[in-house]
Amino acid sequence: MAVEIERKFLLASEAWRSGAESAVRMVQGYFELLPPSPTVRVRIAGEKAFLTVKGPVRNISRSEFEYEIPVADAEAMLREFCGGRVVEKVRYLVPYGGFVWEVDEYFGENEGLFTAEIELDGEEASFSVPPWLGPEVSADRRYSNGALSRNPYRRWNNAPKQA
Amino acid sequence: MAVEIERKFLLASEAWRSGAESAVRMVQGYFELLPPSPTVRVRIAGEKAFLTVKGPVRNISRSEFEYEIPVADAEAMLREFCGGRVVEKVRYLVPYGGFVWEVDEYFGENEGLFTAEIELDGEEASFSVPPWLGPEVSADRRYSNGALSRNPYRRWNNAPKQA
16 A cells, blocks of 8 residues: 655646656546545556556545556456546656656547646655646646546636647 | 356355365455446455455356455555445355355354355356255345445344344
């Protein structure tokens, strides 16, 4: 079990691309859950797959339990249990100022959206702000991938314009 | 991924006890799910723990995905995510006629209930009926452990009298 403390931002420019060290395609789906259930996510990331349980968000912290599973299991669970609640993206790892940022470029129903995240040791931890970073959306639940699987970016009214 | 075909029975007597080869104490809890979600179960069985996802029941078959996880994770998930939806039982393995029966003796809110189950290769597979076997309840969803976690046996009206 880990406690996950993440801060999430939109992007101000495409300048992060020159610093990207790797790119992994991800397809992930969500079970339909009754609040206050945890989120259950099935993710295929490149050649690997994971089943992840995440507790409710408290401020910007949440408990997280993640297990690697066979890709064939993940494919079956995406098909059987996740309905249309699926998010497709490419995750780039972008080192900056001693942190590794995860920049996600979304596709499908979330095309046009980019986000950048870092994991921190504490809710008060400080970090250097990269020049390509846009406004913070950590507290805006619409940007959680679970929410994006149900109400994707392209269906939003007045979605903020991105880089 | 496995497809699970199980038949479940009540017990007619305590005669199965003399044939029991092992006993494992189990504590298992369930996430609160919105139909038609799969069932998500966290189980501690003796010194091991498992996270299990089971699809909807079709006749007596359902898909099942099970992963061993750290016991500490299971304890945390039972506490954080399963509320009161917890079933306690001891599972005995009882060989009979070439099959190994799982006889469950329930405790807590399900005390007084005993069930016996076998897993079969197909929905039409045959098996020898042990003398201690009672009426079949495979199709009675009240006896699924998920249902017993929400509506335990001791709260039933007119619960069938057991051995």
